[in-house]
Structures are given as structure tokens and as C-alpha cells.
Amino acid sequence: MKDLMSLLEAQNIDYEILQHSKQINTAQEGAEYFGIPTGQTAPTLILKTEKGFYALILSGDHGRVDLEAIKALLQVQEIRLAKPKEVEQVTGSGIGSVSLINPGLPTILDEKLSRYPFIYGGTGVPQTTLKIQPQDIAKLNQIIGYIK
Incomplete structure (x- = not known):
């Protein structure tokens, strides 16, 4: 978590690390816990392909992931x-x-x-949540594509 905070501060990112007493395992649980719409939660999934690993950051209300569309995107x-x-x-x-x-x-x-001023997602540490602006997620990660 120290590395994450150092990176956020070095880039002058507006963020909050929220501590909670229970582990949040789903977008629905996160939405209920923080009193926000499910779409404002942002789970990060890790995908494996023959070219290596990719992160997929979704809106909590995205629904079923279309792996065929992602296959086409990643070729x-x-x-x-x-x-x-x-x-x-x-x-x-x-x-x-x-x-x-x-x-x-x-x-x-x-x-x-990007519908929301802030989104909520993982920090890499259980029982903590990162509250951050969606455009900062794009700025800090190696974005190679978008889904709708």
C-alpha cells in the first residue's frame, strides 16, 4: 500500500484510502457498504491470454463480461x-x-x-478501498483499450 500511496502522491492525484472492518467481495457489497450506485464500484479482473496477463477494470454494473469482444480487442x-x-x-x-x-x-x-466523479476499487490490501477519479485510473495505468 505504501507504494500505491507514493505513486498517487508523486502524481498529485486526489484520492482517499477508505478503511473498513469487513472484506468487500462484490460490487454489490461495496455499493451497499459505501451507499453508492453499483456502477460506481470498480472491480479489477485479471485475464490470461497466450500473450500474457491483462487487467480489466469494470464498472460494477457492467454485467456479464464479453470475452469474445475482449479477444478481438486484444487480438x-x-x-x-x-x-x-x-x-x-x-x-x-x-x-x-x-x-x-x-x-x-x-x-x-x-x-x-467516467459517469462518476469518483470510483471505488481495490488497493491491493484487504479491507481497504481506493476512492479516485476515473481519469486518474486512465493516467496511472497502461491503458490499451476500452469497453462500453
Whole structure:
């Protein structure tokens, strides 16, 4: 978390780290806990392809992920969600806590997140949430494409 905070401060990013007593595992749980629309939550999924790993940052109300569309976007033959052990290897954190900020990891961003002044997502540390502006997510990650 110290690395994340250093990066955010070095880039002059307006953010908040919110501590909570219970682990938040779903967009719905996060929305209820923070009293926000589900779409304002931003889970980060890790995808595995034959070209390597990618992060996918979604709006919590995105619905089912169209892996075929992402396959076409990435121009890959095979794509799947990374296994828990792979997620930990790639991000250093477990499923449910993956940070919104993963410099160096090619990232696909859900355009619907830009509807909100702030979005809420992982920090890499359980029981903490990052509140940040969507445009700063784009600025701090290696964005290679967008989904709607």
C-alpha cells in the first residue's frame, strides 16, 4: 500500500484510502457498504491470454463480461480469467483486493466509469478501498483499450 500511496502522491492525484472492518467481495457489497450506485464500484479482473496477463477494470454494473469482444480487442486466440494463484503472482494481492492501479500491466478500462466523479476499487490490501477519479485510473495505468 505504501507504494500505491507514493505513486498517487508523486502524481498529485486526489484520492482517499477508505478503511473498513469487513472484506468487500462484490460490487454489490461495496455499493451497499459505501451507499453508492453499483456502477460506481470498480472491480479489477485479471485475464490470461497466450500473450500474457491483462487487467480489466469494470464498472460494477457492467454485467456479464464479453470475452469474445475482449479477444478481438486484444487480438488473441485464447482468453480466460486468471486463477487465484496467477492473480496473486501478477498483482501481489488476492482476488477481491486487486488494486485499481497496476503500472506495467496492460489494462482495459470500462468507459462507463467516467459517469462518476469518483470510483471505488481495490488497493491491493484487504479491507481497504481506493476512492479516485476515473481519469486518474486512465493516467496511472497502461491503458490499451476500452469497453462500453
